[in-house]
Amino acid sequence: MLRKIRLTLAVLCFATVTLLFLDFTGTLHAWLGWTAKIQFLPALLALNVGVVGFFVLLTLVFGRVYCSVICPLGVMQDIIAWMGKKQKKNRYCYSPVKSWLRYGVLAVFVVAIIAGIGSLVALLAPYSSYGRIASNLFAPIYAWGNNLLAYFAERADCYAFYKTEVWLKSLPTFLIALLTFIIIGVLAWRNGRTYCNTVCPVGTVLSLLARFSWLKPVIDTDKCVNCKLCTQNCKAACIDIAKHRIDYSRCVTCMDCISKCHKRAINYKHPTKKEATQPITNTSKILTDQINDTRRSFLTVVATIATTGILKAQEKKVDGGLAVIEDKKIPNRFTSIVPPGARSARSFFQHCTACQLCVSTCPNGVLRPSTDLTKLMQPEMSYERGYCRPECTKCSEVCPAGAIHLISVAEKSATQIGHAVWVKENCVPLADGVECGNCARHCPTGAIQMIHSIADNPESAKIPAINVERCIGCGACENLCPARPFSAIYVEGNEIHRMI
Missing domain, CATH: 3.30.70.20 (Alpha-Beta Plaits)
Structure with a gap:
C-alpha cells in the first residue's frame, strides 16, 4: 500500500511539472505553477523559507521522499528503470557509497552558486536538467502532435485545436539536453538511481538529513532468509543484505524492497535501539549479478525523433x-x-x-x-x-x-x-x-x-x-x-x- 501511494503521488507530480513545459497556451500555469515553486533548489535560491523548511522537516520524518515523489528528474529515472526492468528482473546489487564523488560534486556546486557561475549550476541542478529535457525534447513532440490534430480538425471544420510553430531556440541547449537525457537514461536503465546518489547535489544535501529520519525501512533479522530479493530490487543500491544494513543516506524511500519481501522482513517504521545497532551477522557473500548489455534502441529512437524534428x-x-x-x-x-x-x-x-x-x-x-x-x-x-x-x-x-x-x-x-x-x-x-x-x-x-x-x-x-x-x-x-x-x-x- 505504501508503494502504491508513493507511485500515485509521483505520477501526479511528474505529470503536472511536465505539463508546465508542454503547455504552449499558458492556461495551465495559473493552476499548476506552484508545482515548479516547490522544487528544492529553486525554492532555496528564491529564499522561500517555508518550502525549504517543509522539505527539511519532510526528510527528517520520512526520508528522501522528495527524490522519489516530487523531483521530476528522479521520477523520470524511475520510469526508465521500470522499462529496463521489463528486460531483466532482479537486476540490481549492493554498491558501496562513493562519498568522494558525492561531496566533491556538492562542493563544486556550492562554489558555483557563490561565484555566480550560472551555467555550471544549471548543468548540475536536477529540476533544471529535467526542464531542459522537457522543453527541448518532449515539448516539440507534443507540439507536433497538436499540429497533427489541428490539421485533421481543420478539415472537419472543427477549430478546437490550432497550429503552433516549432522552432529551435538554441542548438547548444538542445544538444546539452539531449546528452543529459542519454547519460541519465543509460544510468537509470542499467543501475537505477546512480545519478541521484553519485552526482545530484540536491540528493547529497538531503542525504545528510535522511540519515536521521524518524521513519525508515528496517530489516527484521529474525524473519530475513537472505533471499536477496530486496537487494536485487533496490535501485538505490543501498541494501547490504550480507550485513543486514541499509544506507539511509542513499535510500530514496521507494518502498520497492518492502513490496518484494515475501517474508515481511522489511518494515517502514521507526527503528528500535536494538535494530538501530544491529550487529553484523555471518552470511554468505553476495554474488554480484552480471547485468546484461543494455539495448539502447529506446533512447536512440527518442533521440532520433527529437533531433530530426527540431532540426527540421x-x-x-x-x-x-x-x-x-x-x-x-x-x-x-x-x-x-x-x-x-x-x-x-x-x-x-x-x-x-x-x-x-x-x-x-x-x-x-x-x-x-x-x-x-x-x-x-x-x-x-x-x-x-x-x-x-x-x-x-x-x-x-x-x-x-x-x-x-x-x-x-x-x-x-x-x-x-x-x-x-x-x-x-x-x-x-x-x-x-x-x-x-x-x-x-x-x-x-x-x-x-x-x-x-x-x-x-x-x-x-x-x-x-x-x-x-x-x-x-x-x-x-x-x-x-x-x-x-x-x-x-x-x-x-x-x-x-x-x-x-
Whole structure:
C-alpha cells in the first residue's frame, strides 16, 4: 500500500511539472505553477523559507521522499528503470557509497552558486536538467502532435485545436539536453538511481538529513532468509543484505524492497535501539549479478525523433507568393536583455537555474537560451520572432527561483529593460528611398517620432528620432522593422532596470 501511494503521488507530480513545459497556451500555469515553486533548489535560491523548511522537516520524518515523489528528474529515472526492468528482473546489487564523488560534486556546486557561475549550476541542478529535457525534447513532440490534430480538425471544420510553430531556440541547449537525457537514461536503465546518489547535489544535501529520519525501512533479522530479493530490487543500491544494513543516506524511500519481501522482513517504521545497532551477522557473500548489455534502441529512437524534428528546416516563407522573405538575424548587442522583473542582469544570472520554464511559457517567442559561455542556457531576450508585449507578465508568474520577480502590468509598462538604437545604414527611407515609419507607428510608449532627415528640407525622407527616456525596450520597433536581415532599429539592454 505504501508503494502504491508513493507511485500515485509521483505520477501526479511528474505529470503536472511536465505539463508546465508542454503547455504552449499558458492556461495551465495559473493552476499548476506552484508545482515548479516547490522544487528544492529553486525554492532555496528564491529564499522561500517555508518550502525549504517543509522539505527539511519532510526528510527528517520520512526520508528522501522528495527524490522519489516530487523531483521530476528522479521520477523520470524511475520510469526508465521500470522499462529496463521489463528486460531483466532482479537486476540490481549492493554498491558501496562513493562519498568522494558525492561531496566533491556538492562542493563544486556550492562554489558555483557563490561565484555566480550560472551555467555550471544549471548543468548540475536536477529540476533544471529535467526542464531542459522537457522543453527541448518532449515539448516539440507534443507540439507536433497538436499540429497533427489541428490539421485533421481543420478539415472537419472543427477549430478546437490550432497550429503552433516549432522552432529551435538554441542548438547548444538542445544538444546539452539531449546528452543529459542519454547519460541519465543509460544510468537509470542499467543501475537505477546512480545519478541521484553519485552526482545530484540536491540528493547529497538531503542525504545528510535522511540519515536521521524518524521513519525508515528496517530489516527484521529474525524473519530475513537472505533471499536477496530486496537487494536485487533496490535501485538505490543501498541494501547490504550480507550485513543486514541499509544506507539511509542513499535510500530514496521507494518502498520497492518492502513490496518484494515475501517474508515481511522489511518494515517502514521507526527503528528500535536494538535494530538501530544491529550487529553484523555471518552470511554468505553476495554474488554480484552480471547485468546484461543494455539495448539502447529506446533512447536512440527518442533521440532520433527529437533531433530530426527540431532540426527540421524552416518552411519557405514568401510575400504574396512572389518574393522570399529573408529571416531576421540577431543583432550584436553589447548588453543582454533580461525580462522585466529581473531588476538587473547580474541579479538575474545569479538566481536563474536555466530550467527553461519561462522560455516554454513565453507566448511571443522572445525568450531563448543564451549561447554565451558565461551564461550558457540561461534565458535572454531577442526580438526576431516577436516583441515583449507590455500586457504580458507570464515569465514573472512562472519563475520558481526568484530570478524574475512577479510584477503587475502597470509595473512592466513602466520598467525600462533597454533602449532602442537607430542604425542609419539599414533604414528603409534612406537605403531604398521609400516612406516607412513602422517603428513609430507601433511604439507602445510613443518614444519614436518621425522627423525629416534634413531639418531645412521638408521634402527630405523621414527618419526615426528616439526619446531614450520614454523607451522601455519592448522591441516592437525592432521586430516590426521591415529591414532585412538586420533591423534598422534594435534594442540595447540595460545592466540595471529602471522605472520611467
